[in-house]
Amino acid sequence: MATGRGWAPRQLLRCPGLGPPAGVTGLRKGPGVRPTSDLLKLYARHRECCRRVALDCALSLDGMPSEILLKIFAYLDAVNLLCVGCVNRRFYHLASDNFIWVRIYSTAFSPKRSNWKVNSVEKTAVSVNLLSLEDKEAGYWKKEYIAKQIASVKATVARLLKPVNPYTGLPVKIKEALRVSGLGWVIILRDKSGKEYITEHVRLSVNDTSVSVVWYGKNWPHLATLSTLDLCGVTPVFMDRYKSPTKTGDVHRPRWRSLIARYSLSDLTETTLMGCDGLIQVFCLSPGLLVGLWKRDEELAFVMTNLHLHQLMERSTLGSATTPYELPPHSPFLDDAPEYGLHGYQLHVDLHSGDISYLCGTFRNLFSKKEYIENGYVKLVVISFDNNTQHVPLIGKVGLSWRTNIFEGCIKRYCVDYVDSEGRVHLDLVWIEETKEYFVVNLALYLSVAKINHWFGTEY
Incomplete structure (x- = not known):
């Protein structure tokens, strides 16, 4: 050769x-x-x-006999049994066999034993279950397993979400809750013909008040063909109680989809331009979605969002594939002295870009008087430009950090203006050459009067 x-x-x-x-x-x-x-x-x-x-x-x-198929199915776990049941009607009935599911149920939910001996009570309970199989309708133990497994995960997540940060009032064990629930996020790009492109998140970082999620890849569809983008939370139909999920979840297993927000991409370049550098330009879609485009050909480079932790689990799991979760109705919190305006409040600031944190702190004793109302907003001055003692230094190279599968960069910013339906934030930075650091010299929070009236039951 x-x-x-x-x-x-x-x-x-x-x-x-x-x-x-x-x-x-x-x-x-x-x-x-x-x-x-x-x-x-x-x-x-x-x-x-x-x-x-x-x-x-x-x-x-x-074409195999049912007895042989049942022997084969007995070696499958719960998730694979559910998948097999989707093949056809015959496989559905066979994969719902009570003898198979009672074994899975007893293995998953039987109490852990500290020794090798099985007491007579447990033996009796098992034998009663086996004897009562014929009395149960087909699929009974499958339904029991799914219901108890879902209830177990929900109870564990609820327990993890109870402890809250005293400064923010937000859950402190959000990472553990995400791991137990298997929660992740996808974006669904839909073109003008209705075809869908589902993209799994690539990077995820948990901050004090939010979760930063980034999507990027090599094979984005052409921007000109796209009409909408759906941001959805996805969770497995049910989790294995004794196995930790992977970081991104098993995308091949059945999953629930919960719509968080829908965005139009038809006029993307006409929306708010957040910044640009030599490679990309970043646009902002409300609420809170950043879309990066390559400057050369105006095609998608990445998508980024910050999901606030307030009721994040509910918004990411309790909606449907087409309808977002609706927050429960709010009961007004009556202010003790509404004639004096807002007073005695605190603001927690978590300034970051992805997993890079620049400032994390709490500002107390904030107030606003009625005469501060202007153009439908109530102004709260957090850091005053005229008061040098309030100016705060930032850590690191400040800017909008971005990354794709090929390049990464950082867009410098010296002023931040963010506006949505509930308010506005204005922030000014200065660079001090002597100390080689940025300082926040002005920070003002503008709250919508309509939002305040709804929250406090007032009539400003």
């Missing part, structure tokens, strides 16, 4: 009941000659034969 860089035979794709073509053991990169067209055609025919044999195997599985 010729030597040098090229191709040489090696074992081909194996398929049950079908070996490699006669005279060919496969293709591999290494010392040898380039494959001829005849060899490539032979390889293609072999792959087609393998595909047909695999299809015949799948069809012949349905």
Whole structure:
């Protein structure tokens, strides 16, 4: 055989009941000659034969006796049994067999034993369950397992969300709650013909008050063909109580989808431009979605969002695929002296870009008088430009950090203006050359009068 860089035979794709073509053991990169067209055609025919044999195997599985199929299904876990039940009506009934599911149920929810001995009470309970299988309708223990498993996860998540930060009033064990629930986020890009492109989140970081989520990739659809973008929370239909999920979750398992917000991409470049550098330009879509476009050809580079922790689990799990979760009705909190305006309040600031934190602190004793109302907003001065003692230094290189699968960068900013339906934030920075650091010299919070009246039951 010729030597040098090229191709040489090696074992081909194996398929049950079908070996490699006669005279060919496969293709591999290494010392040898380039494959001829005849060899490539032979390889293609072999792959087609393998595909047909695999299809015949799948069809012949349905022709097996029910007793054999039940033996096979008994080796599957709960998730795979549910998937098998989606093949056809016969598989659905077989995969709902009570004898299979009572074993799964007892394994998952039986109390842990501290020794090898099983007391008579437990033995009796197991035997009663087995004797009562014939009295239960088909699929009874499957439903019982799913209901109890979901209830178990919900109870664990609720327990984790109880402890709150005294400064923010937000959950402090959000990371553990995300891990237990398997919660993740996807964006669904929909083109003008209705075709959907689902993208899993690539990066996720948990901050004091929010979760930062980023999506990027190589194969974005063309921006000109897109109409809408859906931001959704996704959770597994149910989690395994005793197995920790992966960081991004198992995307191949059945999952619930909860719509958080829907955005229009038809006029993206006409929305608010947040900043740009030599490679990208970043646009803001309300509420709180940043979309990065390559400057050269105006195509998607990345999508980024900050999800506030306030009722994040509810908003990400309790909605449907088409309708967001609605917050419960608010009962007005009556201010003790509304004629004096807002007073005695505190603001917690968590200034970050992704997992890079610049400032995290609490400002107390904030107030606003009625005469501070202007253009439908009540102004709360957090840091005054005229009071040097209030100016706060920031940590690190301040800017909007972004990343894709190819490049990363940071867009410098010296002024921040954010506006939505509930209020506005204005922040000014200055660079001190002597100390090589940024300072916040002005920070003002503008609250919507309509929001204040709704929250406090007042009439400003």
